Amino acid sequence: YITTYKLRDKLYLWNDFHLVPGGFFVTRHGLSYRPNKRFNLTGGYAWVATSTAFTNRLQRQEHRPWGQIEYNTPIALRSSLRARIRYDARIRNRIAGNEVLDDYMFYSRLRLMTSYRFVVKKFSETTRAHLNVMNEFLVNAGHEVGGWNMDQNRVYLLGGFDVANLTILLGYHNRIIPAQAGGGTMKHGFTLWLVQTFGEKPRQPEKLITPEEVPQLY
Secondary structure, eight states, rough: OOOOOOOOTTTTEEEEEEEEEEEEEEEEEEEEEEESSSSSEEEEEEEEEEEEEEEEEEEEEEEEEEEEEEEEEEEOOOOOOEEEEEEEEEEEEETTTTEEEEEEEEEEEEEEEEEEEEEEOOOOEEEEEEEEEEEEEEEEESGGGTEEEEEEEEEEEEEEEEEEEEEEEEEEEEEEEEOOSOOEEEEEEEEEEEEEEESOOOOOOOOOOOOSOOOOOO
């Protein structure tokens, strides 16, 4: 569940609650600055609890300062593309054997995501159905994790529905998690996201542009 609340012109409060049963729980908060309709800059703090290799209990704690930049643009008659770069500063409990320790390790993670949206049907100015394909690469960096290495790759295929200031996204996700010794694991399941905006007039959907207005992305 992701919410944004308009504090004043161009400034928003971000709140994000994300649960994967047996995987992790995140409560993430921050401030967003939107200089225009295309760009969004956000930074803040998140508290995280994760499972471990020896238990599905969410007992490994993490403190996570974070920041991101997003860019959103129409690319075709009914399509738009969103690109996001997010930085996570991960301060996590160390693990020794089958025990979660009280001291912490630190490393960085860079997340690169692209999201494609196709509007299937527009019912009104603020109500429409759409299809979303997302791909995100997550890369670790730091001596605690052996330098630069792949954390995981996430792919989503989601159907979406907008009603005024609420967006509902439901569909399938796939996560590929490499192992340090080679190989890795694949996890998949269903995803439900609710994205809601408060404190401003109902949003206007992205303009369905003409072929002449499509950006020339050379």
